[in-house]
Amino acid sequence: xxxxxxxxxxxxxxxxxxxxxxxxxxxxxxxxxxxxxxxxxxxxxxxxxxxxxxxxxxxxxxxxxxxxxxxxxxxxxxxxxxxxxxxxxxxxxxxxxxxxxxxxxxxxxxxxxxxxxxxxxxxxxxxxxxxxxxxxxxxxxxxxxxxxxxxxxxxxxxxxxxxxxxxxxxxxxxxxxxxxxxxxxxxxxxxxxxxxxxxxxxxxxxxxxxxxxxxxxxxxxxxxxxxxxxxxxxxxxxxxxxxxxxxxxxxxxxxxxxxxxxxxxxxxxxxxxxxxxxxxxxxxxxxxxxxxxxxxxxxxxxxxxxxxxxxxxxxxxxxxxxxxxxxxxxxxxxxxxxxxxxxxxxxxxxxxxxxxxxxxxxxxxxxxxxxxxxxxxxxxxxxxxxxxxxxxxxxxxxxxxxxxxxxxxxxxxxxxxxxxxxxxxxxxxxxxxxxxxxxxxxxxxxxxxxxxxxxxxxxxxxxxxxxxxxxxxx
Numbered sequence: 001x002x003x004x005x006x007x008x009x010x011x012x013x014x015x016x017x018x019x020x021x022x023x024x025x026x027x028x029x030x031x032x033x034x035x036x037x038x039x040x041x042x043x044x045x046x047x048x049x050x051x052x053x054x055x056x057x058x059x060x061x062x063x064x065x066x067x068x069x070x071x072x073x074x075x076x077x078x079x080x081x082x083x084x085x086x087x088x089x090x091x092x093x094x095x096x097x098x099x100x101x102x103x104x105x106x107x108x109x110x111x112x113x114x115x116x117x118x119x120x121x122x123x124x125x126x127x128x129x130x131x132x133x134x135x136x137x138x139x140x141x142x143x144x145x146x147x148x149x150x151x152x153x154x155x156x157x158x159x160x161x162x163x164x165x166x167x168x169x170x171x172x173x174x175x176x177x178x179x180x181x182x183x184x185x186x187x188x189x190x191x192x193x194x195x196x197x198x199x200x201x202x203x204x205x206x207x208x209x210x211x212x213x214x215x216x217x218x219x220x221x222x223x224x225x226x227x228x229x230x231x232x233x234x235x236x237x238x239x240x241x242x243x244x245x246x247x248x249x250x251x252x253x254x255x256x257x258x259x260x261x262x263x264x265x266x267x268x269x270x271x272x273x274x275x276x277x278x279x280x281x282x283x284x285x286x287x288x289x290x291x292x293x294x295x296x297x298x299x300x301x302x303x304x305x306x307x308x309x310x311x312x313x314x315x316x317x318x319x320x321x322x323x324x325x326x327x328x329x330x331x332x333x334x335x336x337x338x339x340x341x342x343x344x345x346x347x348x349x350x351x352x353x354x355x356x357x358x359x360x361x362x363x364x365x366x367x368x369x370x371x372x373x374x375x376x377x378x379x380x381x382x383x384x385x386x387x388x389x390x391x392x393x394x395x396x397x398x399x400x401x402x403x404x405x406x407x408x409x410x411x412x413x414x415x416x417x418x419x420x421x422x423x424x425x426x427x428x429x430x431x432x433x434x435x436x437x438x439x440x441x442x443x444x445x446x447x448x449x450x451x452x453x454x455x456x457x458x459x460x461x462x463x464x465x466x467x468x469x470x471x472x473x474x
Contacts, residue, residue, distance in 0.1 A: 248268050
């Protein structure tokens with residue numbers, strides 16, 4: 001029998017061997033973990049240090065920005081003080097009207113323009129107030145028997161200190177009451193400004209809310225986003241005009257205007273909700289895409305037709321005129337294309353063409369639902385594809401009017417004249433045409449017209465009925 005040799009190594013020796021091998025391994029693993037922990041700590045420390053450096057840089061930047069702001073603010077203050085000292089010396093030398101020499105006015109103009117261009121809006125406002133209170137930017141009028149007559153055209157009129165081309169952006173003369181639109185229910189004057197001249201100036205974002213202007217000139221000025229909300233604009237005695245100015249996005253919400261000229265202005269996208277205009281001029285104005293809901297444009301004396309009554313050739317394309325009121329106005333050549341005129345009130349107005357200058361008004365693709373029209377002339381006016389459903393129309397003239405595809409559902413057309421009008425394709429369901437004339441009118445293809453309705457008409461002689469039948473003209 002062969003004997004199996006015994007194990008030459010004891011268990012203790014094996015354990016010692018394994019321990020000898022494992023100890024370095026464990027030490028190595030521990031060293032690696034410790035190194036990783038130290039590296040992570042180092043990275044965290046570096047990150048914290050970097051964040052602290054960024055904070056320090058930000059604080060330093062803020063401090064530098066504050067220092068720059070303070071330096072700039074001080075510089076602007078010095079500019080204002082220097083200008084005030086200059087102006088005081090100039091007035092002391094040449095008098096309050098600078099009449100001693102034209103050179104004095106020229107120097108005053110250029111020093112003023114330079115100062116205004118360098119100042120911020122708050123200091124500009126202070127400077128303008130100072131010039132106004134010294135009557136250096138006011139126009140003069142000659143008064144005879146309590147009637148004021150301008151001695152120069154408003155287009156060329158200049159104040160003692162001429163501000164034309166001045167940078168007056170952000171000018172603030174208005175009353176700031178947490179930017180609310182609370183206005184008096186009647187036109188009541190507020191803080192007064194008289195005979196101010198700011199023609200041909202840059203007045204972007206100017207603030208005139210709740211001001212009382214008793215005469216002012218804003219001719220050919222850039223006044224985009226200007227704020228005249230709740231203001232009282234009175235041009236009766238001294239004249240007040242915005243003629244040929246840019247007033248895009250301007251705010252005239254609940255403003256009262258009396259004898260004010262907006263001739264040839266651009267009021268696109270303006271906010272004029274609830275504005276009241278008495279005896280104003282809007283001839284050749286652009287008022288597209290604007291809010292004119294509940295405006296009132298009117299004359300008080302129906303027997304006096306003066307230039308201030310002219311609203312000819314206005315463009316109201318895609319403008320909202322819901323609930324608006326037009327009373328005793330001439331609207332020849334005015335465009336209401338795609339406009340919303342629901343509940344509009346048109347009384348004693350002329351919209352027909354004349355033989356000299358203006359074409360008839362146009363209401364193409366417009367909405368006049370529930371409109372009220374009375375004693376007005378619409379000869380040759382275009383109403384193509386417009387909606388007059390529910391309209392109440394009395395004693396008005398639509399001779400030769402183009403009213404193709406017009407919707408007159410439920411409308412009242414009493415004692416009106418539609419002679420030779422083109423009403424082809426119209427809808428007259430439940431319309432009341434009592435005592436109206438349709439002599440020679442084209443009703444081809446009209447819907448909803450019944451024999452009972454036709455019997456209500458005063459005359460349909462020569463008219464073409466919906467089925468193509470032409471009524472005898474005798």
